Amino acid sequence: MKMNRHIGLALLLILLGALILLNKFGVHTGHLMGYLFPVAMIGLGWLGLKNGKSFIGFILIAIGGLTLMVKLSGLIAIVLAIGLIIYGFSLLKKKSNVY
Template sequence: MNGKKALGVLLVVVGAIVVLNFIGVHFGSIFWFFFPFILIGLGVVGWKNDKKWIGGILAAIGVLMLVSKFSSIIFLAIAIALIVLGVSKIRNGSNRGY
């Protein structure tokens, strides 16, 4: 795709988003949810095209944003793992007849 076609596609997409926003359809929350995935994808593309610094930086920023978005789920999983580990330690400790 040459530069003029890419610019045309970009203008059509931006214009469609503005029209939909005027009508009342908002894409802000959807865009900010997928933005870390977009950064990770751009980082992978940069890494494959021998731009390892830029690709690594973009992927790292995307991963950090993704971890911050899913931090509550990650902490819930850690809490459940700690509870399971504690219960297993209690059960193994009480079976021994010292």
């Protein structure tokens, strides 16, 4: 099989379609389906930007990005908390080296 740039898009579309069908037939796909729509909006916005439709592309990317950030807010909060803890320990370590 010759690899070209359309194979990746085709495989992605097949995967997304299979996930939607599995969900409709009652196979629990978890929270993955909740992330599908915002990621698809970002992808369509990028495709719009690539094809010269910059206004609609930016709108789709912004709405998809905001929706995805809301869905990932728990993970973002955990990463922020870990970063604050690490930064706090680094401040303590620097202060103890001064004396």
